[in-house]
Every structure is written in structure tokens, then in C-alpha cells.
Ligand SMILES: NC(=O)C1=CN([C@@H]2O[C@H](COP(=O)(O)OP(=O)(O)OC[C@H]3O[C@@H](n4cnc5c(N)ncnc54)[C@H](O)[C@@H]3O)[C@@H](O)[C@H]2O)C=CC1
């Protein structure tokens with residue numbers, strides 16, 4: 027590997043929310059030693075101070091990287107979400123600054139699916155209430171409201187990575203699976219895609235939500251949708267807290283229209299393990315409440331740590347943005363003996379021509395080049411035969427529409 031223009035020892039990684047040690051190990055093994063590690067999310071003022079000189083920041087679901095936080099991050103090169111969801115990052119604000127955002131799109135998928143499968147069985151057997159009764163010294167040995175899952179119908183809303191895994195597990199238990207998704211999806215096994223959310227709600231004994239947080243999924247399950255669910259059915263939400271109107275859910279449980287629920291994510295979650303969890307759902311013994319741990323298994327966290335750290339390393343060493351969620355995806359193999367320039371710009375006509383004009387004007391030969399664009403952004407990786415350091419970096423940076431230009435090596 028050619029020597030990076032910015033010494034690895036000077037590149038600061040800010041890792042928050044106790045990301046797994048596997049991330050630190052992977053970065054250390056590649057020669058990155060400046061790692062500031064925090065077990066928790068930082069309050070906004072502390073976050074702004076810590077991010078000011080960070081080149082890479084790694085978070086989980088709790089840290090909000092808003093426009094105003096990103097504005098403080100003048101040296102930021104990339105963001106890593108050590109999880110699936112990226113809704114906690116202002117992706118547009120990051121892209122505007124030339125900052126790609128990476129995540130781990132399926133390292134905790136199985137963990138969520140297993141928890142959901144367990145909850146389906148627990149809810150169908152009425153275990154949460156029975157557990158509470160026995161803990162209180164009671165003893166109600168009864169088969170009332172206790173059912174096998176075999177032959178029952180599971181409704182999956184959002185049939186992506188997690189939804190499909192839940193469907194496969196549920197079918198192995200003999201359940202019938204129906205799902206709703208805004209995209210047409212290949213149904214696995216005997217699963218059936220239904221055209222409308224309401225159709226799924228009307229037939230399912232258990233409804234489980236696996237959609238991302240978007241403007242369209244905000245309060246997707248409110249009073250009207252809960253009313254359309256079958257009497258005595260169950261709701262599971264391990265997606266995002268904004269997807270369910272919690273007060274409407276509390277009302278549906280209080281009226282006994284729903285027989286139970288399992289909720290892992292909430293509209294407002296405590297910022298740390300020392301803060302009290304406040305929710306109208308605490309009063310219900312027939313609701314399984316978990317502290318956003320759907321993806322929190324040791325296996326998943328170790329895999330996520332290694333995966334996102336590898337994406338940081340590839341981008342830092344190579345300029346590869348493969349699998350970035352807000353950025354054109356470009357990957358060139360390392361070219362020993364060559365020199366590499368990274369140019370991020372607004373996607374306007376003629377940009378590549380202007381960049382190449384500057385490079386050839388400096389008497390430097392381009393040996394490889396790869397451009398990708400998204401609607402608003404262009405990212406080009408340029409390998410040159412001669413050292414590009416003598417090309418006026420200012421000239422490339424001065425091209426109208428340039429967001430960021432770096433000489434990598
Ligand atoms: N509780 C936890 O610890 C965890 C929660 N999650 C959450 O689960 C979500 C889903 O994860 P994946 O399955 O990996 O995502 P995915 O992107 O693979 O699947 C999401 C599916 O939802 C569909 N969808 C999007 N908008 C929709 C709408 N309005 N109506 C119906 N379908 C819609 C998409 O077409 C896609 O098929 C994540 O975005 C994250 O928020 C993920 C991991 C752990």
C-alpha cells in the first residue's frame with residue numbers, strides 16, 4: 027500500500043456507544059492508533075467538541091448526527107453507523123459536505139429475527155402475563171388464551187432482510203406468512219405478498235413490523251390500523267419507535283382489542299442505561315418491553331464492529347465508497363506505484379472535463395479513473411502516473427461545484 031498523504035497516526039477515530047472491540051482491533055491492526063472510545067452516546071455539547079477534530083466517527087442508533095452537529099465536524103471524512111438504521115444521521119447534510127455514511131446492512135439481521143420468533147411464541151402462549159403472575163406469587167395453570175403458532179398467520183410489514191428471515195423461521199414453525207411491502211418482493215417459501223397493509227392487518231394473528239424510519243412509515247400503525255387488526259391479535263415492533271403511535275397502541279391494549287404486544291423500539295428512548303424509561307406501555311403485563319436490543323447479541327456486535335471498521339479502512343486507504351448509503355459507490359483496486367486523487371463535487375455537466383483539464387494542464391498522465399454520480403453528487407477516483415502533489419490542489423478545489431478534493435497518496 028502506498029503511503030497515505032495523511033499519516034495514519036494523525037487520523038482520529040471517534041467511536042461512541044460502546045461499539046464492539048472488534049472495530050478497535052481491526053483499526054489497530056491496520057495501523058490506525060488514534061481512537062477515542064466512549065461507552066455511551068455523548069450529550070450534544072460534548073459530541074460537538076469531540077467531533078471537531080475527528081476524521082471518522084462511529085455511532086449506533088442513539089447518537090443524532092444532525093446538520094448542526096456535522097457543521098462542527100470540519101475534518102470529518104466518513105461516518106459509520108455500527109447498526110442497520112441510518113435515520114439518526116442527516117444523510118443529505120453529510121453528503122453535502124462530501125462525507126459518505128456506511129452501515130452494517132445485515133450483521134444483526136438474524137439476531138432481530140430470532141428475538142421476534144421467540145416473541146411470537148411467547149405472545150401466543152400468553153407468557154408475559156403468566157410470568158408476571160408467577161413472579162407475584164400467583165399460580166394460574168390454564169390453557170385459556172394459549173395457542174400453538176402452528177397453522178396461525180403471521181403478517182410481516184416490510185419484507186426486507188429482517189422481514190424475510192422472520193418469514194423463513196415462522197414457516198419452519200408451521201405458520202402461514204403474508205406480507206406487505208411497498209416494493210414487489212420475491213416471496214420465500216410459501217409466503218404471500220398482499221397488495222395493501224390493511225389486508226395483512228385483517229388476516230394476521232400476529233403482525234410484525236420491519237420497515238425503516240421514513241416520512242411514510244411515521245405513525246404507520248395508528249388507531250385506524252390497530253382497529254383493523256383482528257380481535258385478540260398481537261403486534262410486534264422491532265423496527266423504529268416512530269412507526270407506531272404508542273398512545274393508540276396503549277388504547278388498543280386497554281380496550282383488550284389486542285391480546286398483547288412486544289415492543290423493542292420507542293418514540294423516545296432513554297439516552298443511557300441510567301435514565302428512567304417512561305412509557306404508557308409499562309402498565310401492561312401482556313406487553314413484552316425490551317430496551318432496543320433486537321440486534322444486541324455478542325455475535326452481531328462483533329460482526330458489525332469488524333464490518334464497519336473494514337469499510338472505514340477501505341475508504342481511508344483506498345477511497346472506496348462501496349456500500350455507502352448516501353454517496354456514489356466507487357471502488358478502484360489499489361495501484362501500487364501510482365498516485366490517487368479523490369474528488370467529490372456537485373453533479374453538474376462538464377465537471378469531469380474540467381477536472382481532467384486541470385490534471386493534464388499540470389503535465390500529469392491519468393492511468394485509471396472511475397466516476398459515479400447520484401442525483402446531486404459526483405465522486406471520481408483518479409490514479410495518475412506522476413505524483414499529483416505538485417498539481418495545485420487549490421486548482422482542483424477551486425473548480426466551481428467542488429465539495430472536497432483530497433490527494434490520497
Ligand atoms: N430493534 C433493533 O435493534 C433493530 C432494528 N432495525 C430496524 O429494522 C429496520 C428494517 O431492517 P432491514 O430488514 O434490514 O431493512 P431492509 O431495508 O432490508 O427492509 C426494509 C423493507 O421495508 C420496506 N418498506 C420501506 N418503506 C415501507 C413502507 N412504507 N411500507 C411497507 N414497506 C416498506 C422496504 O421496501 C424493504 O423491503 C431497519 O431500518 C432498522 O430501523 C434493524 C436492526 C436492529
Ligand SMILES: O=C(O)CCC(=O)C(=O)O
Pocket residue numbers: 086087088108109110111112134321322
Ligand atoms: O444496536 C444498536 O445500537 C441499534 C440496532 C438497530 O436499531 C439497527 O441496527 O438499526
